Amino acid sequence: MKCDFLIIGGGIAGASAAARLSELGHVVLLEMEEALGYHASGRSAAMFEENYGSPAVVALNKASAEYHHSANGGYLTPRGLMLISGPDQEAQFRDDLKELGLAEISSAEAQALVPILNPKTVTLAGLHQAAQDLDTDRMVQDFAKVARSNGGQVITRAKVTAIHHDAKGWQVEAGGETYAAKQLVNAAGAWVDEIAALAGVAPIGIQPKRRSMARLPAPGGHDVTKWPMLMGVGESWYAKPDAGKLLVSPADADLVAPHDAYADDMVLAEGLARYEEMVTTPVTRVESNWAGLRSFSPDGALVLGPDPDQPDFIWCAAQGGYGFQTAPAASRLLADILGGHSSELDADSRAALSPERLR
Template identity: 60%
Template sequence: MNDFLVIGGGIAGTSAAARLAQLGKTLLLEREPALGYHASGRSAALFEANYGLDSTVALSKASADFHTNAHGGFLSPRGLMLVGKSEDAAAFEAACIDLNMDPIPLARAFDMVPILNPDVIGFAAYHDEAYDVDTDREIQVFASIVRDNGGAVITGQDVTAIRRTQSGWSVTSNGTDHEARTLVNAAGAWVDVIARMAGIKPLGFTPLRRSMARLPAPGGHDVSKWPMIIGAHEDWYAKPDAGKFLVSPADEDLQDPYDAWADDMVLAEGLARYEEYVTEPVTRLEGSWAGLRTFAPDRNLVIGPASDDPAFLWFAGQGGYGFQTAPAASQLLADIVSGAPSELDETTRAALDPHRFA
């Protein structure tokens, strides 16, 4: 008998399992052949603690020390630049406030990112407090913590049935029944599917597609030191990646849970918006992909026991903030289970509590 059975092997499931494995015997089941296959494996991999709703910002700030120092740290410098056209003054100012960024002289922006178009760019802001995240290593570290504490992480497991028992739960995957006292739903875009399978009322999560294009380095530049760049209207962003350049149309198209792929028209429209700000046209794509960012109805994460069964734990709705919130979010889940006091304030905890949907 396991104490905890976690469904989902992305950053949500692996971080939750790592925390819970220190409280009891833990089993993690992942449907795909590898961990971090879906949204976690298609992340922009940026830690920017000022981005998101208040509860998300609180989780991100509480996660900063772990990202920076635990297990040798998972962050490397990147920086974030915000750019706007001359007519974007209001949107630019609002975005600066949201992201806690200060305007910089345009000459500095053009020096940092030489492909920015001086005939178009009217505003720029920048701050250093944005970092690349070593996402794969973080997932693997969390998985190793599970194993080091006597738990198991099993991939390639298709959950086909979930049954409530007198002692907890029986979960069937690949024809084998796994028993656990507590079930943790960290299944990403499939969290409502898992809830229905377990007889728990779904909360109305919405998976939204986010697409990405990989381009050659624009103009043959060395992009390694460039910051991530975001438009003032947040309708595109770009980021260096292993000598290439990633550009996203920042799309949010409602989808059923599935193995997402990029829509060519959506990519083309997003790349056209990006091209308005730069001097180097997009001439070739080296690849494209998409992931599903899954949100609760109010866009706050959902962490804690279901209102209809306290032995069913929600750990869901990470949206695009899974990596940057994972250390603190998973610690909150463990604190709820163990009854330990949380470092998060009461307002934040209430915003994350599943009972807000009861």
């Protein structure tokens, strides 16, 4: 099978790239699992917070905002983000408050919004009402729908086993089939360096880091629907309402090898303990738990664009937990680069995202 762009990886990075690149040529997307968004993209906290991330990430967030608000009826619903702290963490609280662009509120105002907060331990709070939930599954499926509508193909259960490059382009063996492409897009998440090795391309030093999550019953029988997402200072834990339950994460970032991730019981218990310190309702039952891998480059920014040593090998990698909120602008940047179009991103942001910075 021949195509212009062969994309490896069917998470939000690969699906959004497929949609944008299908405007430029014939796209084929290969996903090794049975469905799109199986790994990190299917285990996201699903939030859009414009001020969350490094300067280059924030630039992508802001450039993605209009898409999130309006495309296909919009993907956002109100949530809000609340930072909470005790008096012994005030210096870190002030730093986080400034970095995230939150407005300080009183502990009484915080308790009015989230009645389980412990007034003895929560003495400082900040709030950003504009943080919103993202409909992540619909976003992945809608990007894939765009790719298909433009003649692209999305193929699951297609694990890549061999990659060869010659004067004619790329030949990739996956799922018992051989695919030929002019340009190869590496959107394989935690596996991007493994794909690069198969292709004979120098790795970028990807760092897959585990992020664990527990689902709890609604604390004390409260209606959590309108509660904001809660975050401990230094992102030491967070909690987010979800379908009438509460998701709590230790915000772990343990470096691991690429694999189908699962939660570490001890790490999860430590995170739940940090959460319990700030609330009045103890954790009595965990309904389920899971983990995903957030993949980072050495400097923490996304890697988007042609490899400087192999220009028809395209990196779409290192989303690092920012994949959904940056996807509209990140995929547009990728298409602009490959299509030879100007980008709305400033030169500094483009440089901070380019693979050239890592060579």
